[in-house]
Amino acid sequence: MQPIAAAKQLFSGNSLAKTIMRTSFNNLFVLMITTLTSILTARMLGASGKGELSAVLFWPALLGSLIGFGLPTSLIYNLKNKTGSVPQLLSLALRIQLPAALLAGAAAWLCMPAWLANYDPGIIRVAQLYTLAAIPLTVLTNLVIALAQSLDNFGVYNGLLFLVPFVNFCILLALWQLGSLNVAAASAVSLGAGVLTLLWALIRLRKHLQLRSFTLSVERPILRPFYSYGARVYGMDLMGTLSNQTDKIVIVALLSPADFGLYSVVYALSRVFNVVQNAITNVIFPKVTGMENKVIIEKIGRAFRISMLGMAVIIVPSLFVGRFMLGLLYGSTFLAGASTFYLLSLECIIGGGSWILASAFNALGRPGLVLVRQIAAYLVTAALFFVFTPWLGLPGIAMALLCGALVRLAVSVLSFPVFFKVPLSRILFDSGDFAFVRQMIRNKRKSPSSAQKPSNEEALDYASNG
Numbered sequence: 001m002q003p004i005a006a007a008k009q010l011f012s013g014n015s016l017a018k019t020i021m022r023t024s025f026n027n028l029f030v031l032m033i034t035t036l037t038s039i040l041t042a043r044m045l046g047a048s049g050k051g052e053l054s055a056v057l058f059w060p061a062l063l064g065s066l067i068g069f070g071l072p073t074s075l076i077y078n079l080k081n082k083t084g085s086v087p088q089l090l091s092l093a094l095r096i097q098l099p100a101a102l103l104a105g106a107a108a109w110l111c112m113p114a115w116l117a118n119y120d121p122g123i124i125r126v127a128q129l130y131t132l133a134a135i136p137l138t139v140l141t142n143l144v145i146a147l148a149q150s151l152d153n154f155g156v157y158n159g160l161l162f163l164v165p166f167v168n169f170c171i172l173l174a175l176w177q178l179g180s181l182n183v184a185a186a187s188a189v190s191l192g193a194g195v196l197t198l199l200w201a202l203i204r205l206r207k208h209l210q211l212r213s214f215t216l217s218v219e220r221p222i223l224r225p226f227y228s229y230g231a232r233v234y235g236m237d238l239m240g241t242l243s244n245q246t247d248k249i250v251i252v253a254l255l256s257p258a259d260f261g262l263y264s265v266v267y268a269l270s271r272v273f274n275v276v277q278n279a280i281t282n283v284i285f286p287k288v289t290g291m292e293n294k295v296i297i298e299k300i301g302r303a304f305r306i307s308m309l310g311m312a313v314i315i316v317p318s319l320f321v322g323r324f325m326l327g328l329l330y331g332s333t334f335l336a337g338a339s340t341f342y343l344l345s346l347e348c349i350i351g352g353g354s355w356i357l358a359s360a361f362n363a364l365g366r367p368g369l370v371l372v373r374q375i376a377a378y379l380v381t382a383a384l385f386f387v388f389t390p391w392l393g394l395p396g397i398a399m400a401l402l403c404g405a406l407v408r409l410a411v412s413v414l415s416f417p418v419f420f421k422v423p424l425s426r427i428l429f430d431s432g433d434f435a436f437v438r439q440m441i442r443n444k445r446k447s448p449s450s451a452q453k454p455s456n457e458e459a460l461d462y463a464s465n466g
Contacts, residue, residue, distance in 0.1 A: 026158040027279050033165040044181050051261030053183045056127045064138030065241040067100040070233030072146035079150040080289040084222035086208050097139045105132040130187045137194050144201050149286040156204045168193040233367045239374030247397050266337035270344035277307050277352030285359040300360040311349045343398035351405040357412040373411035377404040
């Protein structure tokens with residue numbers, strides 16, 4: 001019974017350490033499901049078909065992020081700081097984002113033939129229909145994810161992240177068995193999985209939504225800080241979106257569907273290195289927002305250092321295993337992307353660490369600092385795309401992304417001594433980190449019923465206080 005009791009202890013409680021751990025496990029399961037889906041579609045559709053499907057699914061993610069206007073992040077920040085109620089803040093977000101979603105869908109319908117000029121007309125029509133329906137879905141899902149984070153309801157948050165790929169994979173598997181798997185069917189399944197999961201989340205959060213309280217009339221003391229913070233964050237979100245998606249725009253415009261299929265496979269496989277760091281970023285911002293500045297910097301700095309140290313330990317052997325898995329799971333055709341996979345893996349770890357540090361700027365009410373680093377990194381990356389891509393092809397795109405990630409990390413680290421008067425050494429190294437890790441290991445080794453066993457909250461406080 002001890003393993004069962006230990007598992008219950010691990011997955012119960014709402015402390016920062018336990019929430020990050022649960023979210024890391026959830027991200028790992030999401031990655032496994034996403035990888036299985038990628039293998040299934042790559043094997044059944046081939047490199048060209050995989051590239052066509054990736055091109056169809058790409059546009060709603062891009063356009064949905066462009067019309068976010070920083071409002072999901074503002075929802076978290078303002079709910080944590082008790083600026084307004086859930087119905088009031090959601091009303092403010094929806095009155096802007098829903099009309100923007102409809103306009104973005106109409107623009108995408110008209111521009112899709114030019115955007116996908118290298119693709120078959122049938123694929124273009126599928127992309128038009130899918131994008132028109134998926135943009136509003138993306139907007140609503142992003143708001144619900146932010147709401148779950150702001151309410152510390154990471155059960156719904158993790159459920160949203162897990163159920164969409166899980167439902168999608170199950171239905172795709174059934175279609176494959178029936179011999180009906182193609183680009184149009186896979187796109188429809190992706191849309192249906194998103195709708196079903198969103199409905200599930202809304203039902204789980206219904207007591208917080210209070211639909212009768214929704215109104216178009218919101219007091220100015222609530223409206224101004226909500227839109228103001230969103231506007232400040234939007235520049236950061238916009239640059240983050242462009243940084244993450246410009247590589248795909250370049251591939252769609254300059255390279256073939258087969259290249260896009262190859263890139264989508266190695267890119268997805270490289271994201272395995274971002275499981276823990278992504279969990280930390282998504283959990284720590286809503287958890288520390290509203291705390292004292294000193295505590296925010298201590299907790300986020302420690303999360304950054306420990307995650308980077310852990311990834312440095314596992315990166316080298318994992319790269320060799322990753323290349324082996326690339327050939328085993330996807331086939332020898334996809335081994336042509338091995339060098340791209342190596343570069344993207346390094347970019348993933350460096351970029352993940354920089355986003356953990358960016359959480360501190362958002363939580364401290366200084367999102368403009370993130371915007372500065374995003375602009376600097378994007379200018380470097382975009383310029384290098386046109387230098388490296390004609391010369392190296394797909395590895396050139398990965399090389400440009402890696403350079404951009406290094407710029408983001410450098411600007412993030414240097415911002416602490418410049419703007420917060422925190423010594424650089426305090427961000428890069430703290431001997432208390434090793435005491436924290438040892439304490440956490442001891443906690444896991446002890447019996448859950450031990451009266452002397454300190455909780456994760458106590459360990460976290462001990463580590464924060466050095």
